[in-house]
Amino acid sequence: MGGLFEKLGDRAGILALSLLAWAVLVFLILPLFVVIAISFTTTEFLAFPPVGFTLRWYQRFLADPSYVDSILLSARLAFGSTLIGFLLGVPAALALKRSTMPGINFLASLFLSPLILPAIIIGVGVLQITTALDFPRSFAAMLAGHVVIILPYIVRTTLASLEGFDASLEEAARDLGASGLVTFLHVTLPTIKPGIIAGCLFGLIMSWIDVEVSIFNTVIATSPIPVKVFNYVQYSVDPMIAAVSAGTIYIAFIFVFLLDRLVGLEKVTGRK
């Protein structure tokens, strides 16, 4: 009998846990759902649930060149900084993993440290250095800052994929007469590719959603889309800004989809 009650108790526990988990999941998606819903309202003010259905607010923001410019600027920043992050981060990760140089552990933590440093301080610092180098508040300044914040993501995922790498595969290739470069391109690279792709996707997204670094290094007239939305929302909110915001949520969904297709969502929590 005791066993039966215990079993019932366990089941009740599991049920309570599942309900709590789903309540938290609803909490996580609700605000995004609301933003998308109100972007279709026919009213002039924010209404939830939305009244009617219209694409007017999307038309209005797509007809406004300043929003389109902001989105293009954000996209250029994201791709530019990820490309630079890739070119810097992958070789760095290889060297950090494979070298026995003294101080290599210190260097590894240096490469990962922008992750734990407040982004706002990185933003301020980039403003200071670019002022000294005479390109403050410009595309190049934002690009420089974004590379700093996304580099650790690329280094970290590449390092993680090298962690589980079977070194005997490379030795086999070398024994069979492949040169160092050929071994790298045909053996090492394909194995660590998922890690690199995951890092680059995270890099793209971290640049795309950044406010803290951009805000110190941009001019109001041409700012990336999150900064533009931020400056707008502080003073007024209307269905058009909901449509702009909803647009960024659709892009987030594309990134989640790509991550699922190219790397696998479970891998996000896989190895560190």
Added chain:
Amino acid sequence: MRITRFWAAILLGIPLIYLVVFFVTPLCMVLADSFSNKAGELTFENYATVLGDIYYWEVLGYTLWLALVTCVATLLLGYPLAYYLTLVERRAFVKRLCFILILMPLFTSSIVRSFGWLVLLGREGLINDGLLMLGIIGRPLRLLSTQTAIIVGMIYVMLPFMVLAIASVLQNLNPSLREAARDLGASAFSTFLRVTLPLSVPGIVAGTLIVFTLSISSYVTPRIMSGGRSVVSSMLIYDQFLLVFNPFLGSAIAVVLLVTCFVLIIAYTLILERKPVRS
């Protein structure tokens, strides 16, 4: 395959130069500025201002309090979700749906997410409407620009980080340890308390550390959710740099925030090391 120092230097050289120029040097400049003034003299006046005025202490205290509340709340909400996701749910498509729901907010700018809460917490927002309909309240509550709004916003923005940090540890736990505990007669609850929970401490530590450091420096969410009524340290830094144009005082505030953050993190990890968790 080991690489020689020559190749390591080639591969690391340019990335390292980049980090020194755009990361290390800027931090040193902020540090140097905090000991400087408009005339370019060496001075302690910025620190005298920051440390001598009760206002700055209050703001710092509020910033730390907010980060702590966010940490605890995300842990309490995030742990059950991470547990459910990794150890309870077996269906692959449900798991995938959960991951999508967790990653979607993570991949959306904090400004867009805070905007969603502005709508939800408004006078005629979903929360007030729901409470009215259920008869819990008689007239709409003022939720926007309150402490509740700030805390809800912060929890919301930080929760995915906590869930992923804990889930990544739970996922890699050896299931045979739990099975052994159950076979030896432990209930599900005591198995959790004595086996799973202690083994998941590294995930809790990683999660609380990342949530704490991100909370302490977050700017967008407190600004939007408080409507400018509550001030956190990052707002002071922003104002000094971009509104008052006093980067020297701004730098001092930034350094104080950074040092406080580091001291707390080091203290936290030291406390954990003194009580080692058997694994």
